[in-house]
Amino acid sequence: MRYTLLLHYPEVTEATGDEALSPEALAEGQRAFASYAEVLTRAGVLVSGEVLRPSSASTTVAMRGGSLVIQDGPFAASKEQLGGTFVIDVPDLDAALEWAKQAPSVAWGTVEVRPGAVFVRDGAWVPND
Amino acid sequence: MGAERLSHEDARAAAERAARASYGRLVALLAAPTGDVALAEDALSAAFEAALDSWPRGGVPANPDAWLLTVARNRQRDHWKSAATRSSVELDEEGAGAVTVLDEVDPDRIPDRRLELLFVCAHPALDPAVRTPLMLQAVLGIDAARIAAAFAMPAATMAQRLVRAKRRIRDARLRFAVPTRAELPERPPAVLEAIYGCFAIDRGLPTPDWSTSLTGEAAFLAVTLATLLGTEPEAWALAALITLSSARLRPPGAAYLPLDRQDPREWDARLIAEGERYLRRASGTEAPGRFQLEAAIQAVHCDRARTGLTDWPALVLLHRALVATAPSLGAHVALAAALGGADDPAAGLRELDALPATAVACFQPYWATRAHLLAATGHPAEARAAADRAIELSGDEAVQVFLREFADGLGSRAAGTAP
Known part of the structure; x- marks a missing residue:
């Protein structure tokens, strides 16, 4: 059973007036995520993992009034943004929650654990068992 | 098979007995492989219907x-097959796996997976408000309408909540397993809390409506959980608490009497003995938990049936420990009442005065207790005002009658007549 861990957390941006992360803090965060990915890989549960750039780099595309509109910025402007995703394959929600508890960003954000419905394998849609 | 011919009524009675005893056991077994509680319930109710049709003709089977x-199981398999046909793929892995797992179950040695089902119903991924109703339905087979009545909620709303919770169990795939204390120390308390919920609904009402009463069901769940967990002191304490409290339940339509005015000869001696037996199994090595303290309080009250006296100093100690362990509003008010019973109503009033005014404004037990403590300290006018507030807040007619008589009695004392 595949679950996606959606990592939401407040972004450090100029707009929020927060000071940028120190290089030390940034390096510490990168180390934490690197070791998290390693632990998931060793356990044989990691399908994919991705940490995203800040939402200030985001661009959205949507159909508005019959025409495609391209806009700068994220889907919704809110204090917390989607910052990364990890797809894991584990037997049940309880196992997924155990992995979610170990995500470094639980310390400064929220980890949403969502079961997948279908996914693409070799070009074909496969139901998530 | 004893092929004795049965009337439809006998068959129904036999099916209902089997349902009461086996419902949760069978749902747990049918639902565990795929997590589909709703499908398990549907398949089981179809099986009960088939029993009503077949048992009057062929007799009740040796192993119902x-x-x-x-x-x-056949019903479930039919469902998976037709689902597979509809989606024009082979029986998916999930369904096929479930069939295999169930085929391995020897029908003569049915394992008991109710404990797993209880833990699923009280899973942290489910809304705490739906856990108790879910247990009542999935483990005991109580229908949504009756659960809704007990929770004073429209039947459709309750049914919808239960459907949503079951869908969540299936779609998010909650684990059907008993977690160890080391894994997740918060899990057993959540199950106990949900079972306590079945009982607390009734306890909120001094004279429960017997058509919707869930106390018997709560006792059954608590004893089942304690037996299955084996040596969990708080589980045995909860079984003791519920059993001892039900020993004192008043018959339907009886006038309300507070505990210390009840005649112990009216209590159920068999249930008291049973509750005391559970309480003895609850003694553990750790400091007593909330349910052990509450059960001990009930045991002290029940002991009046033997000694003719209430040990108020012991009750004050237990209530103080309860306030320290689980400091709820109710626990503070109960301590105040115990202090009043122990001839220290002034200390009881001080306990009440320390509670935040906004929290107690609509808390009926606070005002009823306050009225009694004020009367005992010689403040009849204030006592009457508190009693009036308690009457306003009480939804129970028998309690209103009792408090009205109490308030009227104060009136004559206030006018200078001897109490």
């Missing part, structure tokens, strides 16, 4: 559970 399990 095995019979029901086999029929329900």
